[in-house]
Amino acid sequence: MHFHARAAERVRNPVLQKALQKAKPLFVGKRAKGVASLADDGLDFELLRSTAESIRNRVLADLDVWLDIFETRARVSGAEVLWARDGDEVARLVVDIAQRYGVTKAAKSKSMLSEEAQLNEALAAAGIRPVETDLGEYIVQLAGEAPSHIIAPAVHKTIGEIEALFAEAHGRPEQPRTSADIPAMTQEARAVLRQHFLSAEMGISGANFLIAETGSAALVTNEGNGRMVTTLPRVHVVVTGIEKIVPTLEDFSTLMRLLPRSATGQTISNYVSLLTGTRREGDQDGPEKTVFILVDNGRANLLGSAWQDMLRCIRCGACMNHCPVYFSLGGHAYGWVYPGPMGSVLTPLYTGIENALDLPHASTGCNQCGVVCPVRIPLPKLMHGLRETQVERGLRPWRERFALRAWAWVARRPALYRWLTRGAVRYLRWLVDGSGRIRVFGMAPGWTDGRDLAAGSGKTFHELYAARKRA
Amino acid sequence: MSLPDNTAARDEILDRVRRGVARQDFEVRRAAAEAALTAPTRGPQPHMATDTAALRARFADKAAALASSVESVVRLAEAPAAVARYLESHGLSKQAVATAEVGALDWTLAGISVAVRAAVDADTVGISGCFCAVAETGTLLLCSGAETPATVSLLPETHIALVPVARLVATMEDAFALVRAELGDMPRALNFISGPSRTGDIEQTIVLGAHGPCRVHLILIGETS
């Protein structure tokens, strides 16, 4: 299904619309408060952004060097480092490791990269049970769906839908639920997932950052599932992108003043873990084996290209939380792993520009995303660049190309242009009804389904200009 | 156990990265990067008072804002009685698992039976110390180790941490400086903990006690000035 069809379906889904309308003001309000709190400590958000931007740029400028240093230091600390060119290779490696260690169940902490690799499907096909343990991920896994948001995977689900999923999965009758029952439902999921943490032989996590200085994975979570899957199972596999490196613990500290605030408005997330190597001598807990899988899957090709800025992304979700298009459609309409403005840039770049022609156009150009992005990624500019590339490669549909050519032909003939525009504005004037507005736009009534069009004066710009000059 | 041979993927990816980076002198740049790692620089720092009284007030404030409960005692030896009072007032069990650093206190006298070991699923109360604590955000830093298993602060429903006032630092950067100075190498896990575990995944409603502890109680230890 194409973006247009998916989007149309989403806009008409009242349950989804209800869930989205509820979430948006919460996301926006929390972030605004979190960012404002920086001033209490005399911290300047813009200065922090610039610092974060330059930390990420510094890494990308020498990524070959930083990867080499990270790999060396991670190995010295006792971890193994593997590399994956694409999603299939990630899946093959994880299944291979799981089989070598006799794994029958893998407990997963949230990892968007594992969605890129369709890792759950690959594990299941190999007879290994993947269990998502982030509550939101658990909900979408029960529903057989993909996450619709990078930090709030089940934001599109209402409490009623979640209750139905829990009742079925946990083998109990469905009950009527209100928001007062949310703690009880969370408890129920906690009890079920606790057993999985304790019995899984493998834990799979992403990494919010890789610290070059120490060869560590940094994991930022609120629920504590990230700590569980990296502490209890015998084997821990970290699946993460090659661009996630930051040089030092100081650089990490700077990014941690921005990431939780931008994501959920928190000054800090409940659990921030730096994981280095494996269980040490005398340790009573922790994995015996830690394996990093550093994934390319399209990232390296962005280096040195017009899209390099996108690699600075720290996956905070602020761009989608402030996007009017995202909150009209929800994340699934975007069709691949990453939704919202960052997805509209990443999806075409990672899956092929010709495979996601609509996404760079799924923007009102309001630049809310560019304003909130903590690492100053110029998202609208990147979307415009992708639109230009589509035109240069002749990827736009023939009707659009024909229309533009026709317009260019007319625009070079002033007399004809004036005659046509005069006709058009007179037509618009004629559409104005008793309310003084255009309530049904004749040729394309869809435009006025949800709003009226303001009435024009019935005169073209040229006519108004001439009249004003005479006055 | 050995893992699959993976050098082909590694070479191909690094080759692509090198072409993207498009810079010569790998060794020179690598040496410069290594050198930069030995002299890390800090980003913008919060302006905050750093005398002990200020750190203590700020830590208590921020920790409470993140839904931990906080109390103070003057001497470490008073901690077991404080823990006992807390457990009683919340109707919690007096069986606890503890890390070795705090296991030596006289828990029996306070009527608490303490097992010094890693935690298991059945443990309902976990007692730990901390490596240090960060006043900026009201955060504990716990290091994993033979004496300080990470599970003690993770599996039990209630986590109680003893926080010596002398171990309060201002920022996360200060905490890392202390790790470098006192531990040298990174432990397997550095866990920054800020209150009870939480989730907002059902209709964006915040619920405490997702997978980790539902309750975090902090006992500050040291003279009040």
Ligand code: SF4
């Ligand atoms: S593009 Fe910017 S705002 Fe969007 S997720 Fe990435 S870092 Fe956050």
